[in-house]
Amino acid sequence: MKSKDLQNIALSKCQSGDTSTKNFRDLNGGIGLRTIKRWCQMIRQTDSITLSSPPGCPRSARTKENIQKDYVPIKKVVEPSLSDDQKMKRKKFANWIRTNFRIEETMRILFSDEKFFDIDGVYNSQNDRVWAVDRADADADKNGGIKQKRKFPQKVMVWLGACSKGVTPLVILDEGTVDHVLYIEKVLPVALKYGNQVFCSDWVFQQDGAKPHSHHLTQQWCRDNFPSFIDEDHWLPNSPDLNPLDYSIWDELANSINWSKVQSKTTLIQQIKSSFKNIRESVVFESCASFTNRLYRLCQIDGNYLR
Template sequence: MKSKDLQKVVLSKYQKGDTPKQIYHDLNGGLGLRTIERWCQMIRRSGTITLSKPPGGPRLVRTRENIQKVKNRLRRKKKVSARKISTELDMSERSVRRIMKNDLGLYPYKKVIEPLLSDDQKLKRKQFANWVRTNFRKEDTLKIFFSDEKMFDIDGVYNTQNDRVWAVDRADADKNGGTQQKRKFPQKVMVWLGACSKGLTPLVILDEGTVDHTVYIEKVLPVALKYRNQFFGSDWVFQQDGAKPHSHHLSQKWCRDNFPTFIEKDRWPPNSPDLNPLDYSIWDQLVNNINWNKVYSKTTLIKELKLSVKKISESVVFESCACRTNRLYRLYQNDGSYLR
């Protein structure tokens, strides 16, 4: 907010009877209390705010000309760093950042990785969303049972941008956990988990070689059948993605013979992790619940995975499944594009 706008706000509030402290709190730190008190004193004396000179010193770098230069540079190429702009325009990087943030109202956003969807895939996603919304009532969608597999390794999960260590120098940072060691071939574990609005199944550990349709039929599908029958009896729908073990004709036959209803391979749209609550919510909760300091082998990783599943609250699971109807509506309105 500019100085003239602040003056108008202070004048209006003071004339309505607000005290300087009340005005200070309403502006939420946008103006100092001593400045507000000085302005209120001016209002009492002359009925207005009269400043002899603009507050602060004259701008030497953040001039209108330089602001326009930065704006023009960003218009030509948005994917450019403040450091590069500062070099090109012969000004400090700090000044460039202040221009972009304070004068142009811009904020830096990280790139988000998402699947590249073809027009055909977008069409199939829209068709799937329309099919679900046409054939399932809201209460019916809460009886859909979702399933998914995920690979974990003992090196854990960390964010190179957000996982920071504050220290006086690099050596001090390294001493206080500023390094993340990564094995060339870390031990890995594939797990399967089922989820519905009433809860989660136990975690199924799939660590004996390749997970093909035989392993899927023997180890996964019976667990899905057992635990969903406990929750819903014979009134529920099984959903799985298009992975090869799932779409194999023997897996599809097992589902037809044993499940009350299931979404067949030709119905599920390809490249759509954003339509499975496990992918867009529950897996993240599981990862955040793991105490990675206790993971140093495949055995300890499996132990922590099983413990972390139990820590996921029922409300998180329910909300993840319940919001899917809205996500399908958004997908349809968004012409089948990927949902974040």
């Protein structure tokens, strides 16, 4: 089948609402998935497929001899460096949870975390692209081809709790340095009120080992007020892969923010508050429900970091 015929089929199917993947499958490999995605992008932007040159070299037969020569770019993943001692502690923690908590009890854990958001937003150099003939195209830079970053961008710290029932109210910590006094005053009462509302008196509070959390007055407040909590001797440092907020929910919030509207700390806070409402309940539930499975996987991979 000629390339033009493939383009016409792809155009018709894309305009009918078919996804790039369905297009690829229906064409039975007649054209590459990456090319189909590029065509669909063109169709969404211009309602047509306009190519300045043929769509690539002829496909070569995939044999045992040449299949090993096919390379694809793989983005590097940043993850914490774990020592052997930390890996051992992670396995010990996983076994402690699995021994002392039934699955239904882990669904009553209120996870919590803080995160900095700055006004430069979320920028992924691999995925953030603009369409242009080349970099010299006059419109390329005007249409977002340049991402400027400030040397010292304004930022704000956000606290959030999450459990199988949903997320707590958002706490914006904009008073400068967050110490144990501010944490006890502004954050812990929010967690306590929410946990009691959704679980009555049968639930567990989780926090990481940050200094405001591990302070002896914070630990004492938790002992005096929460029905149960994972104390500083049990929760592991350097383990964001075990907190649903870190491995899922923060991304859900960040991707909901309209970063084009963020020009100052004030507009950043406004966007965080409005986008917070768009966090999907299904994402929160599935993230928390996967906690025990992640612990099982952690034991299988000898305490290494979960991707």
